Amino acid sequence: MSIPGNTIPLQKRTSRLNALQSFRGIAAFAVIINHILACYPTGNTVTDSLFPAIANSHAAVVVFFVLSGFVLSFSLEKCTATVSDVISFYIKRIFRILPLLIVITALSILYTLAPISTRSVSAGNSFLSGLMEHGPLISQVAVIKCFLGLASHYVPQNWTLTTELLVALVFPFFFFISRKDWNWFFCLLLLTLTLSFVATYQSGGVWLPAIYTVDFVIGIGCYRLWQERGGVSHSSSSPVFLIGLAALLLGNPLVHIISGTMPSFHSATVSLIEALAAAMMIFELASGRGMHRFLERPSLVYLGNISYGLYITHFLVLVILARLMNTFLLSVDPAWRWIIMSISVNAVTVVLAACFYPLIELPFNRLGKIIASNVANWTAPKKKSFQLFR
Numbered sequence: 001m002s003i004p005g006n007t008i009p010l011q012k013r014t015s016r017l018n019a020l021q022s023f024r025g026i027a028a029f030a031v032i033i034n035h036i037l038a039c040y041p042t043g044n045t046v047t048d049s050l051f052p053a054i055a056n057s058h059a060a061v062v063v064f065f066v067l068s069g070f071v072l073s074f075s076l077e078k079c080t081a082t083v084s085d086v087i088s089f090y091i092k093r094i095f096r097i098l099p100l101l102i103v104i105t106a107l108s109i110l111y112t113l114a115p116i117s118t119r120s121v122s123a124g125n126s127f128l129s130g131l132m133e134h135g136p137l138i139s140q141v142a143v144i145k146c147f148l149g150l151a152s153h154y155v156p157q158n159w160t161l162t163t164e165l166l167v168a169l170v171f172p173f174f175f176f177i178s179r180k181d182w183n184w185f186f187c188l189l190l191l192t193l194t195l196s197f198v199a200t201y202q203s204g205g206v207w208l209p210a211i212y213t214v215d216f217v218i219g220i221g222c223y224r225l226w227q228e229r230g231g232v233s234h235s236s237s238s239p240v241f242l243i244g245l246a247a248l249l250l251g252n253p254l255v256h257i258i259s260g261t262m263p264s265f266h267s268a269t270v271s272l273i274e275a276l277a278a279a280m281m282i283f284e285l286a287s288g289r290g291m292h293r294f295l296e297r298p299s300l301v302y303l304g305n306i307s308y309g310l311y312i313t314h315f316l317v318l319v320i321l322a323r324l325m326n327t328f329l330l331s332v333d334p335a336w337r338w339i340i341m342s343i344s345v346n347a348v349t350v351v352l353a354a355c356f357y358p359l360i361e362l363p364f365n366r367l368g369k370i371i372a373s374n375v376a377n378w379t380a381p382k383k384k385s386f387q388l389f390r
Contacts, residue, residue, distance in 0.1 A: 022301050053249060073175055161312075255269050
């Protein structure tokens with residue numbers, strides 16, 4: 001069964017994705033707030049338990065992955081599954097992720113070599129002390145892997161970028177296969193879901209991409225369903241968004257209650273619940289329901305635009321401010337430490353991300369598109385012979 005054409009103009013459909021961009025920005029802030037709380041617990045049991053549930057960093061990362069599956073499917077919609085299409089996709093993805101990552105990795109390396117990284121962070125906890133410790137460069141191979149997003153020594157959140165980059169290698173094939181027929185999609189979903197549950201019982205970060213690949217596939221399925229419905233809202237209101245939000249926030253506690261044990265951070269069961277919940281919310285927002293009007297505000301869309309910079313920069317800002325402000329933080333109550341650091345880290349991170357966006361992200365995104373376009377033009381005469389899927 002092929003996918004029917006959309007009944008809504010592309011321009012209007014694209015504008016509706018603004019709400020998804022804002023959704024990404026909110027998820028990035030949730031990660032930052034949770035990481036600050038992990039470094040500066042308030043000492044209040046209710047606060048330290050409630051905030052991680054509301055600003056659920058794991059759920060936010062799953063939102064990133066499902067959103068990537070949806071948005072990347074949108075970008076591949078008009079592609080014809082040629083080799084040039086796949087190569088163009090790879091080029092644009094590399095220029096989207098690596099330039100800013102390389103800059104932040106270089107700055108992080110300079111920080112770990114600088115005297116400031118030797119200062120005490122006694123106002124925080126052991127988690128903060130273990131982040132980006134002072135010391136000489138690790139092995140050359142490990143440094144190169146860090147620059148490529150394949151190791152987390154200098155950028156602790158790199159495991160998510162590793163997942164994004166490795167899944168990007170197979171994503172075009174997943175999309176082209178799944179759009180042929182819903183049966184193909186469900187076979188792909190079953191395969192990646194099985195892989196997720198097998199990988200969750202393995203040790204080592206090398207298995208993390210296997211756990212979360214299914215999230216991208218769920219994003220593809222969400223996009224396909226949205227596309228087949230023409231991106232049109234068939235009712236003015238729907239409880240689906242709120243149900244998805246509740247499931248996103250309660251997935252981990254529910255698994256904990258049902259199983260009687262605290263699930264691991266990389267639990268395949270929790271990830272699946274959160275991915276399905278995220279897909280429900282994404283579908284509603286893209287269809288013009290849920291909180292789409294609120295999330296289409298220009299200020300929130302802009303925060304979504306700089307969300308990658310927010311996400312990738314905040315740990316570096318956190319460890320530097322922690323050392324600069326340590327003496328002052330020791331003089332205040334633990335609850336105020338978290339509040340002060342939350343305001344400070346978020347403010348500085350927003351400023352830096354706002355600078356990186358026009359100076360690094362946009363220029364390299366444009367460069368990637370130009371190179372990808374040139375590659376497509378170069379292979380255009382041979383397009384038929386390079387067809388991968390018919």
